[in-house]
Amino acid sequence: GDSVTQMEGPVTLSEEAFLTINCTYTATGYPSLFWYVQYPGEGLQLLLKATKADDKGSNKGFEATYRKETTSFHLEKGSVQVSDSAVYFCALSGSGNTGKLIFGQGTTLQVKP
Amino acid sequence: NAGVTQTPKFQVLKTGQSMTLQCAQDMNHEYMSWYRQDPGMGLRLIHYSVGAGITDQGEVPNGYNVSRSTTEDFPLRLLSAAPSQTSVYFCASSRGVDTGELFFGEGSRLTVL
Secondary structure, eight states: OOEEEEOOSOEEEETTOOEEEOEEEEOSSOOOEEEEEEOTTSOEEEEEEEOSTTOEEEETTEEEEOBTTTTBOOEEESSOOGGGOEEEEEEEEOSSSSOOEEEOOOEEEEEEO | OOOEEEEOSEEEEOTTOOEEEEEEESSOOSEEEEEEEOTTSOEEEEEEEEETTEEEEOSSOTTEEEOOSSSSBOOEEESSOOGGGOEEEEEEEESSTTOOOOEEOOOEEEEEO
């Protein structure tokens, strides 16, 4: 079945460091891909998305490119801030017209001043 | 803007007790869903609804019931709580079943003793 695998955390970085969170997926068909972010004590919110191969999603300095050949959707940011500390979830749209999103296990990012 | 509102935020139950988690959205979204979040497992879909009067099961529906009598509300019922249902529950909505952009509530943390 469809699945998403994220790099294990926690990831600890200093402010202004470069961030990469790896995400690979297994899916039939052509799913849309998403990154969601969960700040402490809050629900998830959409960070960015890409709906087809080679699309690049971007928001708030974060970017991710839909790579069909490597089945990947890695999240990157050039210079992280303390306020980026959160849990990041990679997800794909499930098949079967259920509206279901299949989530990875989440990666905790801690940014230190 | 209220968005998706969940109540209660915290609840402790004893095994065998019943309760209802409430979810309401004010965005006139047709699609609503319930996920549970467990450590190291990401989010898993419990039940979903594509419109008033229509509900269906997700990947982990056992022990939970839902109904959708109005567009706004989508309560989740635990009929006889079990320790395995200790989790954080998120309600989410979207405009349609294929948009992929879910709007999440802040979550309800449930502990079953």
